Amino acid sequence: MPDIHDEAALRLAALDQRYTPNRREIVQVLAGAERPLTINEIVDVAPSVPVSSAYRSLTVLSDAQVIRRVAGNDDTGRFELAEDLSGEHHHHLICSNCGTVVDVAASPRLEKALAEAAKAAAEESDFEVHEHRIDLVGRCSNCQ
């Protein structure tokens, strides 16, 4: 498993993009988080990065598959490291009240059932399924 930053630099290079201190800092922040972060949360932790640059960097990093955009319950964009960089496959618990997103490990049994269902759905609908997303929506301990 290569270093996250080395791999990030590689993936950016494939798009003729550079791995600048700005982008490195964003990746570092996401690598240190145990849940997807909003742009606000990111720039709060990395105040040296201007908001506009954060938006641009997140777009580029997302294009390069270094990070991934996560859809929550609200329209606030959240970001996490790409799964193949961060470690293991996981899903999300989403609080319908405050919008917080928490990671949760995937279960093999569930993954197997999902793989079957995805195959069937793809055939039926002429979709080419690349990935899946399972969200459990409810109330976090703070909002119950």
Place this chain on the structure above:
Amino acid sequence: MPDIHDEAALRLAALDQRYTPNRREIVQVLAGAERPLTINEIVDVAPSVPVSSAYRSLTVLSDAQVIRRVAGNDDTGRFELAEDLSGEHHHHLICSNCGTVVDVAASPRLEKALAEAAKAAAEESDFEVHEHRIDLVGRCSNCQ
């Protein structure tokens, strides 16, 4: 199974809200769609409804559980009829290119596996899980 509009009126009444022609038209549009619609799509089909009213009505209908907001891959809000009004439980195919969301029927096997996984996750994380969401992300036939 009562009529959709009767049931919608009931649920609104429970919140001291009225089932006006505006709201009825929105429900009618969503009832006739076979996939979640964006606000733009809704007002395109129902031009008599001003945009600001559409936003307000969708909020109220959503609070009353007549409709449900659906998160796609982008930040565009999409809406569909509540599942208990529209018929059967389903999941979504999301095109990562154009953002379109298509309904797909749920499989019993998948639901069972998910129920187990949700139980485990809820216990671990102190979440109170109310519903789940399964999205298959890929390319629709148009965007392949």
Place this chain on the structure above:
DNA sequence: TTTACTGCAAAGGGTTTGCAACATG
């Protein structure tokens, strides 16, 4: 006759972009 609803227009908030300066390969 009280309370909810509507529609317009203005305000708001998050995101994107133009541009000139800078940095990197």
Place this chain on the structure above:
DNA sequence: CATGTTGCAAACCCTTTGCAGTAAA
């Protein structure tokens, strides 16, 4: 040096809100 990147500020777009008028219980 050619191209990608940055930071500021302005522009943008979608969504929300104030308000005065309307309609429904």
